[in-house]
Amino acid sequence: MGGTSPAAASGRRQPIVEAAIEMTARDGWAAVTMTRLAEQVGVSRQTVYNEVGSKNALADAMLAHELHRFLAAISGAFDRHAGDLVEAIHDAVRDVLDLARGNLLVRAIASATHGADTELVPLLTTQAETLLIEVKAMLAARVETYRTGLTAEQAEVLIDLMTRTVLSHVVQPTGTPAATADGLAWLASRVLEEPVRKPLRFG
Amino acid sequence: MGGTSPAAASGRRQPIVEAAIEMTARDGWAAVTMTRLAEQVGVSRQTVYNEVGSKNALADAMLAHELHRFLAAISGAFDRHAGDLVEAIHDAVRDVLDLARGNLLVRAIASATHGADTELVPLLTTQAETLLIEVKAMLAARVETYRTGLTAEQAEVLIDLMTRTVLSHVVQPTGTPAATADGLAWLASRVLEEPVRKPLRFG
DNA sequence: GATTTGACAATAGGTTGCCATTTGTAAACC
DNA sequence: GGTTTACAAATGGCAACCTATTGTCAAATC
Numbered sequence: 001m002g003g004t005s006p007a008a009a010s011g012r013r014q015p016i017v018e019a020a021i022e023m024t025a026r027d028g029w030a031a032v033t034m035t036r037l038a039e040q041v042g043v044s045r046q047t048v049y050n051e052v053g054s055k056n057a058l059a060d061a062m063l064a065h066e067l068h069r070f071l072a073a074i075s076g077a078f079d080r081h082a083g084d085l086v087e088a089i090h091d092a093v094r095d096v097l098d099l100a101r102g103n104l105l106v107r108a109i110a111s112a113t114h115g116a117d118t119e120l121v122p123l124l125t126t127q128a129e130t131l132l133i134e135v136k137a138m139l140a141a142r143v144e145t146y147r148t149g150l151t152a153e154q155a156e157v158l159i160d161l162m163t164r165t166v167l168s169h170v171v172q173p174t175g176t177p178a179a180t181a182d183g184l185a186w187l188a189s190r191v192l193e194e195p196v197r198k199p200l201r202f203g
Numbered sequence: 204m205g206g207t208s209p210a211a212a213s214g215r216r217q218p219i220v221e222a223a224i225e226m227t228a229r230d231g232w233a234a235v236t237m238t239r240l241a242e243q244v245g246v247s248r249q250t251v252y253n254e255v256g257s258k259n260a261l262a263d264a265m266l267a268h269e270l271h272r273f274l275a276a277i278s279g280a281f282d283r284h285a286g287d288l289v290e291a292i293h294d295a296v297r298d299v300l301d302l303a304r305g306n307l308l309v310r311a312i313a314s315a316t317h318g319a320d321t322e323l324v325p326l327l328t329t330q331a332e333t334l335l336i337e338v339k340a341m342l343a344a345r346v347e348t349y350r351t352g353l354t355a356e357q358a359e360v361l362i363d364l365m366t367r368t369v370l371s372h373v374v375q376p377t378g379t380p381a382a383t384a385d386g387l388a389w390l391a392s393r394v395l396e397e398p399v400r401k402p403l404r405f406g
Numbered sequence: 407g408a409t410t411t412g413a414c415a416a417t418a419g420g421t422t423g424c425c426a427t428t429t430g431t432a433a434a435c436c
Numbered sequence: 437g438g439t440t441t442a443c444a445a446a447t448g449g450c451a452a453c454c455t456a457t458t459g460t461c462a463a464a465t466c
Contacts, residue, residue: 030448033427034430043439045439046439046440047437047438047439054430055428055429132375157387157389158390160386161364164367164372165371167371168370183360183363183364184360184364187360187361187364190393190394191394236458237458238457246409246410248410248411249410249411249460250410252460253409257458258457258458
């Protein structure tokens with residue numbers, strides 16, 4: 001968002017952020033100091049400051065980095081199944097859940113989105129509230145490209161439900177990612193099937 | 204669960220628990236001391252101890268009390284619509300969300316269920332994990348009484364999804380309870396409608 | 407006879423001051 | 437450009453301390 005700085009253009013920022021993520025997952029956010037991080041990456045502490053700015057900015061960058069992986073996973077699922085929304089949903093759910101499994105950082109983010117507080121959460125004030133919105137917006141755009149027979153409003157309901165359910169499974173899983181994906185895909189197929197139905201039950 | 208003690212039989216326990224809930228919602232759990240609670244109710248501190256036993260037991264009683272209100276709301280919705288599962292779901296969702304709105308204690312419980320930690324959460328260790336299971340079991344029993352055309356497995360998927368979504372809305376609402384209920388009821392109707400469909404899309 | 411009262415030890419929780427670490431910035435250096 | 441060194445300010449942990457609260461008892465009270 002802040003213009004393409006020359007620092008961001010060089011490939012120095014990414015390794016730092018990735019190392020910070022790994023350190024956080026391994027030792028916890030409290031154990032991530034700029035000194036240790038610099039040592040880990042093999043640059044000077046000053047360079048870390050030049051690249052990321054501050055520790056809060058580092059947290060933001062970590063979050064953005066992880067979020068991007070998830071958005072990419074979802075995009076990939078939709079790209080692979082451009083002709084079949086149910087299959088796209090199935091793969092997206094499974095891939096997201098697979099990605100989330102064992103990813104402590106993501107679990108923390110997801111918990112925060114649900115109103116929790118971890119040591120990382122104070123830093124998520126802005127990001128956490130927009131996360132759900134961002135994901136939903138992206139899904140709305142992707143779903144639009146299929147012939148669903150749903151109104152925009154109905155699609156939104158379906159997306160809201162899918163998003164919240166998957167997020168819930170990220171935080172507190174039941175069964176395997178594949179099993180959850182099967183369930184949600186089945187449900188989506190029921191909702192999306194052509195409305196050749198017994199005409200009329202309510203007004 | 205501990206047998207019907209004469210103390211529990213008298214109506215002395217309930218006012219104490221209710222006052223504790225109100226105090227917690229108003230001033231936070233930390234501000235709830237046995238002395239203040241006794242003053243509020245108009246009994247001696249000793250009586251509070253006689254009735255509830257300990258502070259942890261008080262927390263448990265509060266939780267059980269609130270959980271019961273929700274289960275009752277759900278039961279009521281199903282009782283009112285014994286012939287129409289979609290309507291039952293609609294009312295259950297709306298009533299639960301209405302009940303949850305502005306109920307700080309419940310919000311805390313729901314957050315805990317999703318893996319958070321509040322000041323109350325340490326006391327929920329056992330209850331929180333079983334809460335979802337209890338609700339789901341009750342729903343499964345109620346849904347069974349309708350002619351849904353769903354297998355037990357499919358019904359479970361639907362229940363899991365509804366439960367998680369509603370819980371998510373308790374913690375982080377979008378729109379009014381009525382609007383959310385409309386959305387979920389519509390979705391349920393799509394899922395539950397008689398399978399008079401275009402035969403076969405997948406194997 | 408149940409409830410309240412007053413007393414009590416044990417414990418939890420909240421300060422206070424201190425010290426080590428870390429953050430964030432700026433200069434000198436290569 | 438990046439690294440090193442230096443430094444003030446802020447942060448976070450630690451330890452002693454003290455207050456408030458928990459939990460239990462027996463005697464007093466209605």
